[in-house]
Amino acid sequence: MKTHTLTVNGKAQQVEAADDMPLLWVLRDLLDLKGTKYGCGQAQCGSCTVLLGDTAVRSCTLTVSQVGERSVTTIEGLSENGDHPLQKAWIAHVVPQCGYCQTGQIMNAAALLRRTPSPSEADIEQAMAGNLCRCGTYNRIKEAIQSAAQ
Amino acid sequence: MMPTFPFSKNKPDQQHTSTIFAPSRRDFIKISSLAGGGLLLGVSFQCTGKGKTSTFSPNVYLSISTDNLVTIIAHRSEMGQGIRTSLPMIVADEMGADWARVQIVQAEGDEEKYGNQNTDGSFSVRMFYEPMRKAGATARHMLIRAAAQKWGVEESSCTAEKSMVVHAETGKSLTFGELAAEAQELELPDQESLQLKDSGSYKLVGKDVPIVDLEDMVTGKAVFGADVRLDGMKVAVIQRTPVVGATMASYDDKAALAIPGVEKVVPIKGSGNPPGLNKPLEGLAVIAGNTWAAIKGREALEITWDLGENASYDSRSQMESMLKSTLAEGRVRRNRGEFKTAKSTASRVLDRSFQAPFYAHATIEPPAALASYKDGKMEIWAPTQHPQWARDSVAEACAMEAADVRVNVTLLGGGFGRKSKPDYVVEAALLAKETGMPIRVQWTREDDLHHDFFHAHSAQRIVATLDAQKKLSGWNHHTVFPSIGATSNPEELHPSDGELGLGCIDFPFEVPHIRIETHESTAHTRIGWLRSVSNIHHAFAICAMMDEIAEARGVDPVEQALELLADDAKLDFAGEIEGDFGNYGESLEDYPWETKRLKNVIRRVAKEADWGKTLPEGHAMGFAVHKSFLTYVACIAEIARDESGTITIPEVHYAVDCGIGVNTDRIRSQFEGGAIFGTSIANTSAITLKAGKVEQHNFDGYHLARMPQSPKKIYVHLIDSSRKPTGVGEPPVPPLAPALANAYYKLTGKRIYQLPFSMA
Incomplete structure (x- = not known):
C-alpha cells in the first residue's frame, strides 16, 4: 500500500492503494465516484472511460501509479450542472436505454470533440468503436455527438 | 416458487x-x-x-x-x-x-x-x-x-x-x-x-x-447494482466451477489471504448436477476491502476440482450429433396432411440444415448484488428482473422465511433474461449470512461469459416440397436444442411446448402438408432464455428457408409471404398441435393469431423500404417476417459492400403492429436496439465449450456489434392501432438475422445456413 496523490475533477485527492490498482477501482471503491462503470477490465468495452488531461482512457487498465501528475476527469466532473453540450444532446436525443455504458460513451465523445470539434460520421464511428452498448443506442449516440458538435 | x-x-x-x-x-x-x-x-x-x-x-x-x-x-x-x-x-x-x-x-x-x-x-x-x-x-x-x-x-x-x-x-x-x-x-x-x-x-x-x-x-447519478454502498461493506469475487456440476476437491488460500486487503476466503456449496435455474455454482469466494484486492486474491487461489461428468463435453461434437439426429424421424409436434405424400409427389425438394450457436447475454453491467444480514433479517440490493424469485431463492438457500428477506431493485445495466436468474443474489446472501458482514458480490466479465445461462445452440433441418405447379406443398421442420427445462430436469430431452411456441409450431403459412418434429439432446451447461428466446433460431431458419423457396418458385419473397398467408384468418392450429400452444400465456380469444395483421406489416415494410427499387451497385435488400410475443413484425435490411470488400448495413426497416403504442419513443428505441442486438446474433457472437469449459473469456472472444458494424439507419414504422398493447422488447430481434442473411445471398449468391456469419 502506498499513498498516491491524484487530481480528480480539479481536486487533489490522496488515496491508499496498491500500485497496480486500476484507476477504475480507485474511483469507485476509494473515492466513491460511481459514475465510472466496470464492464470488462480489459479495455474492450469503454464503460470505464475517463479523461486523462484531454485524452480518453480506459480506467480499468490504467493503474493508479501510471496516472502521475495528469488530471483525471470523470462524468461527475465533466460539467458543473450536468449541462455539458454532450449531456444536453444526450438528453435531447433520449440516448440511453439501460444507461449503464452511457457515462463512458459521453466521456469518450468529450475527448473526441476536444480533439476534433466537427467530426464527420466516419470520425465518430472510428472514435466510438471502442465503446460497446448492448442495448444498441449507437445511432442516437452518433446523432447526439453531431448535434453537440454544431 | x-x-x-x-x-x-x-x-x-x-x-x-x-x-x-x-x-x-x-x-x-x-x-x-x-x-x-x-x-x-x-x-x-x-x-x-x-x-x-x-x-x-x-x-x-x-x-x-x-x-x-x-x-x-x-x-x-x-x-x-x-x-x-x-x-x-x-x-x-x-x-x-x-x-x-x-x-x-x-x-x-x-x-x-x-x-x-x-x-x-x-x-x-x-x-x-x-x-x-x-x-x-x-x-x-x-x-x-x-x-x-x-x-x-x-x-x-x-x-x-x-x-x-x-x-x-x-x-x-x-x-x-x-x-x-x-x-x-x-x-x-x-x-x-x-x-x-x-x-x-x-x-x-x-x-x-x-x-x-x-x-x-447522463450525469453518473443513476444507481445500478454495484453502486450501492453500506458501512462496513466488503467485496466478494468468486472462483466458480469451470465445468457445470464440478465440485471442489481441495483448495489452498494462503497466497490469496496474503494479498493486502483480502480478509476471508469462503467456500460456496454448489448445486451439482443438474445446476438449476436459481442456485449458485460451486465456488470459492475471496472477500476483501475493495474490488481490486478481491480480484487479485481470486487469481492467487489454488483449487483442485473434481470435474465430473461434463468435463468431456464438447459443443461442436454435440452440434454434429444434433445435426445428424434431424436426418431421422423425430417426435411429431404438429401435423397437417401427410408430408410424406407431398414429398413423394414433389416436383422439387429443398432440404436444408441450419445451425445457431450458444449466445451469452453479455449485459454490459455484469451480475452484482449486495446483501446485508442483521438480526435474522436479510436485505438485498440487486439489479434483478425478478425480485420475488430472488427473494424466495435467498430464503430457501439461507433457510429463512421469505418475510425476513427484503429485495430492493436497483436499475439494471441490461437484463435480456440473464438477470431473472437469481444465482448471483443468492451468492451475496449466503456470504453475508456466513460472515455477518455486508457483502457485495461482483462478477467480472470473464465470470459473466463463463457462467451464464446461455441461449441454447440449435440444429434445424427444413425440408420443403414444391408440387407440379411449383406451389409450396409441404413443410417439414426438424428442430433440436437443449431445453431450458433441462437445466433443472435432465429428463427433459426435447424442446418444450413453450419453446416450440416461440416461432416454430405456429408456422402461419398456408401449406397443405406440415410436419414439425423435435429430437433429443442433453444440457451440459446452464441453459436459459435470452431476448426473444427460441424465436432467434426458429425465425432464422424459417425466414431464410422461405427466401430460398421463393427463389426456387421464381416468385418474390414478399409476394410469396402475402400469397401463403392467404385469406384473412384467425389461426388456431386446432387438431394439429400435440400439446399446448402457449400463445405467450394469453388465450387465443383475447389475443388471436391474425394473418391480416401480419400481411399488413409485410405490405407496410415493403412500401416504406421501397422493396424492389433499383439499388446502387453493391447493395442488396433482404426480407423477413416473424410474429413473436403477440407483436407482428416485418423487416427489410439493406446491406452494401464497398470496393475493399467491407460490408455495412445502411438501412433496416421495421413495420410493427404492437397494438396501442404507449411511449412511442421507447417502442422505436427498442426496435433500434433490437436491430443492433440482432446484428450481434447474426454476425459476431458465439459461445463454444470444450472439455466442458467456455472458450470465450472477454469481448475479444465474444464479439458484440460495435458502432461501425451496426445498421446506420433504423426506421421503425408503427401501425396505428387501437388493439390491446403487446410487447416490444423482444420482437425486433428474431427477423433481423434472416433479413441480413437473405440480403447477403442477393449480394453474393451465397446462402447462409449457420449463425453467426461474418459479413466482413
Whole structure:
C-alpha cells in the first residue's frame, strides 16, 4: 500500500492503494465516484472511460501509479450542472436505454470533440468503436455527438 | 416458487382481474417510506384460479400529496426498456396529472403487495395497461368529485388537467394537492362504471416521452447494482466451477489471504448436477476491502476440482450429433396432411440444415448484488428482473422465511433474461449470512461469459416440397436444442411446448402438408432464455428457408409471404398441435393469431423500404417476417459492400403492429436496439465449450456489434392501432438475422445456413 496523490475533477485527492490498482477501482471503491462503470477490465468495452488531461482512457487498465501528475476527469466532473453540450444532446436525443455504458460513451465523445470539434460520421464511428452498448443506442449516440458538435 | 418462464407467464386456467382500493396510510408508508397527507390509491391485480380468488394483493400504489406531487410506484424492473416511464405515463394521463409533478418510486420485490413482478417476456405493458388506466381514472373521478362538492357544481362540468381540477364556467380551479385530503375521504367510484378516456384525448400515451431516469443516466447519478454502498461493506469475487456440476476437491488460500486487503476466503456449496435455474455454482469466494484486492486474491487461489461428468463435453461434437439426429424421424409436434405424400409427389425438394450457436447475454453491467444480514433479517440490493424469485431463492438457500428477506431493485445495466436468474443474489446472501458482514458480490466479465445461462445452440433441418405447379406443398421442420427445462430436469430431452411456441409450431403459412418434429439432446451447461428466446433460431431458419423457396418458385419473397398467408384468418392450429400452444400465456380469444395483421406489416415494410427499387451497385435488400410475443413484425435490411470488400448495413426497416403504442419513443428505441442486438446474433457472437469449459473469456472472444458494424439507419414504422398493447422488447430481434442473411445471398449468391456469419 502506498499513498498516491491524484487530481480528480480539479481536486487533489490522496488515496491508499496498491500500485497496480486500476484507476477504475480507485474511483469507485476509494473515492466513491460511481459514475465510472466496470464492464470488462480489459479495455474492450469503454464503460470505464475517463479523461486523462484531454485524452480518453480506459480506467480499468490504467493503474493508479501510471496516472502521475495528469488530471483525471470523470462524468461527475465533466460539467458543473450536468449541462455539458454532450449531456444536453444526450438528453435531447433520449440516448440511453439501460444507461449503464452511457457515462463512458459521453466521456469518450468529450475527448473526441476536444480533439476534433466537427467530426464527420466516419470520425465518430472510428472514435466510438471502442465503446460497446448492448442495448444498441449507437445511432442516437452518433446523432447526439453531431448535434453537440454544431 | 417456480420460475416464471417468459413464455408461460400464467397458467391457462387463470384469469386476471383488477380492482382499485384505498389502502391504509400506514400500509402505504410502510411500503414506500413516503409520508405526508393526501390521496392514496392501490390497484389490486389478481390472478383468479379455477373457482377461487387469490388473496387480496395490491400491486401498484399511487398517492397525491398535499404539496401537489403525484407519486407512482414502479413495480417492474427497469433494464433499458423504459418501463419506469411507460406504466406511470398511463396512470398520469388518465388522471390528468402534470407529468412534471410526478415522481416514480421503485418497489421492492414482494408478490403479496405487487403481484407479478417478473420483468420478462415483453409483457409489462400488455399486462398492466388496463389496471394502470383504471387507477388513474379512479383518482381523477375522486378529485373531480371533491372539487365539484366544494364548488357545488356538477361533476360533469369539471375537468382534470395538469394536476388541477378546473370548472370552466366559473374559472375556478384547485390543484390535485389542494383536493387530495378531501378526495381521500370519498367513497371509491364503482369500477364497472368508471369512465376511461378515449385514446384521442391522451396527452402522454401514444406520444414520445423522455425516460424519467435520463438526467441521472447522463450525469453518473443513476444507481445500478454495484453502486450501492453500506458501512462496513466488503467485496466478494468468486472462483466458480469451470465445468457445470464440478465440485471442489481441495483448495489452498494462503497466497490469496496474503494479498493486502483480502480478509476471508469462503467456500460456496454448489448445486451439482443438474445446476438449476436459481442456485449458485460451486465456488470459492475471496472477500476483501475493495474490488481490486478481491480480484487479485481470486487469481492467487489454488483449487483442485473434481470435474465430473461434463468435463468431456464438447459443443461442436454435440452440434454434429444434433445435426445428424434431424436426418431421422423425430417426435411429431404438429401435423397437417401427410408430408410424406407431398414429398413423394414433389416436383422439387429443398432440404436444408441450419445451425445457431450458444449466445451469452453479455449485459454490459455484469451480475452484482449486495446483501446485508442483521438480526435474522436479510436485505438485498440487486439489479434483478425478478425480485420475488430472488427473494424466495435467498430464503430457501439461507433457510429463512421469505418475510425476513427484503429485495430492493436497483436499475439494471441490461437484463435480456440473464438477470431473472437469481444465482448471483443468492451468492451475496449466503456470504453475508456466513460472515455477518455486508457483502457485495461482483462478477467480472470473464465470470459473466463463463457462467451464464446461455441461449441454447440449435440444429434445424427444413425440408420443403414444391408440387407440379411449383406451389409450396409441404413443410417439414426438424428442430433440436437443449431445453431450458433441462437445466433443472435432465429428463427433459426435447424442446418444450413453450419453446416450440416461440416461432416454430405456429408456422402461419398456408401449406397443405406440415410436419414439425423435435429430437433429443442433453444440457451440459446452464441453459436459459435470452431476448426473444427460441424465436432467434426458429425465425432464422424459417425466414431464410422461405427466401430460398421463393427463389426456387421464381416468385418474390414478399409476394410469396402475402400469397401463403392467404385469406384473412384467425389461426388456431386446432387438431394439429400435440400439446399446448402457449400463445405467450394469453388465450387465443383475447389475443388471436391474425394473418391480416401480419400481411399488413409485410405490405407496410415493403412500401416504406421501397422493396424492389433499383439499388446502387453493391447493395442488396433482404426480407423477413416473424410474429413473436403477440407483436407482428416485418423487416427489410439493406446491406452494401464497398470496393475493399467491407460490408455495412445502411438501412433496416421495421413495420410493427404492437397494438396501442404507449411511449412511442421507447417502442422505436427498442426496435433500434433490437436491430443492433440482432446484428450481434447474426454476425459476431458465439459461445463454444470444450472439455466442458467456455472458450470465450472477454469481448475479444465474444464479439458484440460495435458502432461501425451496426445498421446506420433504423426506421421503425408503427401501425396505428387501437388493439390491446403487446410487447416490444423482444420482437425486433428474431427477423433481423434472416433479413441480413437473405440480403447477403442477393449480394453474393451465397446462402447462409449457420449463425453467426461474418459479413466482413
